Amino acid sequence: MTVLTMSAAEVSRFDTLKRLDRGEIRPVDAMALLGLQRSQLYRLLKRLRRDGAAGLVSRKRGRPSNRRFSDAFRDHVVGIVRERYADFGPTLACEYLAEQHGITLSRETLRQMLMAAGVWKAKVAKRARLHQSRYRRECRGELVQVDGSDHDWFESRGPRCTLLVYIDDATSELMHLEMAESESAFSYMRATRSYLERHGKPVAFYSDKHSVFRNNNATADSDGMTHLGRALDRLDVEIICANSPQAKGRVERANGTLQDRLVKAMRLAGISSIDEANAFLPSYIARHNARFACAPADPRDVHRPLAAHENVEAEMVWREERTVTASLALHFNKAMFILEP
Template sequence: MNGRDLITATMRELERVKVIEAVIEGRLRCFQAAERLDLCERQISRLCRRYEADGPAGLVSGKRGKPSNRELPIDLRAQAMALVRERYADFGPTLACEKLAECHGIRLARETVRRWMRDAGLWVPRRQRTPKIHQPRARRACLGELVQIDGSDHPWFEDRAPACTLLVYVDDATSQIMALHFTATESTFGYFEATRAYLERYGKPVAFYSDRASVFRPTYSRNGARGVTQFGRAMYELNIDTFCANSSPAKGRVERAHLTLQDRLVKELRLRGIQTMEAANAYAAAFKAAYNARFAKPPRSTFDAHRPLRDDEDLDAILTWRVQRKVSDSLTVLNDLTIYLLEETEASRKLIGHYIDVWEYPDGRIELRADGVALPYLPYDKLAEIDQGAVVEHKRLGHALQVAQAMQAQRDNRRVSGSPSRTNRGAAVRKPAALPGTKKPRAFTQADLNETILQLATQHTKQLKPASKPGRRSARAH
């Protein structure tokens, strides 16, 4: 075996040479060599004869340098790559493989297409691509020119209270915290409350910079055009621009502030024994002043870009949830699983079949408006308790599950401990026995609940079962 063969030989072939040499020299038996190389003894005998005839070169695989018996035809590869280069040059291997089978009847394995496209230079593996360079963006020049906003869902009160969300407003030019607002979830009304406090304190900034949550960017489109969220509509009426960041590092000022707040603010709340959102919002002003004195940067320009609110800008009317609903023939309006009855007047009769505006305020008030005039109505709360197919943002899913569990437990307790008339006149719920050595009853467990439900279901089935009577009808029933 010459030097070139040694270079190209694999470790497995080198091991084979050593074993066969040991067999020929008598240092190893055939069955031992067969076990070591995972071959049969007859194959070991063949390899020994090849080694004696041709030396180490006789042990080299005869398939080396030859195409595989399973290799696809060269014409098929040329045809597939010609189609990919002509029509699917910017396609990924998976999609290109699907289109070749769907449009041209060329069925290939996805990895085969991937290898061919890589060899032809039509696709570069992700690991070999040049990494994108994200250069740092310079701060804005003035205060109020760009304000980054975001919410942080975190156990701010540790184990003293459930987790909640902190809405943070950070100025891009100075890294100054402009607003802190504790709320249950990162919702539109939560941002309305925080934004109202911001506007009343500083005025209107030039723009808000946020992430792509559904509060700021709609997740649906109509006729190819993306709609407008309630927050975006309110900011448009206030003449404040809104921009969404393409990535979290793009709004790094507020993301960096989250890390500091989740450390310092949590400990400050612990030292003061604060465990409610109301008390935390009252303390937020003092913490904000201390934070800005420690971490805020001076702006490059002393100009303040905030604008005062105009006299015609009513925040009570602007910061509302507005939807349009159609008036039915019976002068009713359905919104959010609640039916509203309009007063029967000449003006309301003219609204049948037309759409009116439904305004919901942050405090829960509902107004039905037509041409800017509030209409008198009576709520007919028939479907309010039914929550069918509610759309929940991924950031609010944890809170929504907690609310669902609490409501389910409340409904289960109401059903189990209801009056006999509401439980089909069944037996009263068996109270749990007292714990040994105590006078207090033990907690009502899930096993007790399941047993009680089974008893009630059995009694209900017995009541519904008709008594058997002789006759044709009972015989047909059986």
């Protein structure tokens, strides 16, 4: 038994034509209701009298679209993705197909192709969680979120390392990326120095409560500052520590994006060391920002240039205070250093 399925528009057309056939409305009224010319109206009426309701069902239903890509083209695209971008999502795969192969497709079209070929599985929609978003800062350089992301960035081709991420709160623009062996004070000093020399001084850095940014064991005898905090204080840059990962959500989401996109970009470029990655990162930043950065509410850039008397290289160092004894000696790290008179 064949089940006839009609769309809402076809049901409405059927009802109007039946009323016309029974003489309840005039042809001119039916033409106005259906938006048809007289010849079209009577052609449909003739089809209704001959075939019944089935005559009004679109004859294109169940047939391939005239705009459908050929099977050969679909096989070609799926073959490229299967060979080179097997673990890429449809969005990222679309971008690489356009950039590297000159094949322009919509994300949804590619997703349907990959699902039909068994290369991609549809994801279950996540239940939306309600939360209050923090408004962006208005100007570029007003607040820069900072975080370190420990990850297997080279997919076992090289050592596991940490990516230091600096992202502007107003624009979601990646300001600086740097690979380091670990999330240490010296790594942050080196990366922050590069940031300041390139962009100038932001109003504030926004970080978590990592010991590089906050002294969690401060006592009454100390000022409570870390070595990096003391250097930034001398350069008049504030450090704000977030109370939760959600508070610095912009850099946390950027970490997730980078762990997906940057890992794949470095794989395609054959990068397997920290030095090679740091040479590659500036070009990746430009491509990432072209895709994800947005315009700030206020077009001003509030980064401040370094003053002539501010020596970033001299400030970004590890400083320890020691007292020289009467015998011109000082103790540091379980060793005694004797000074020349």
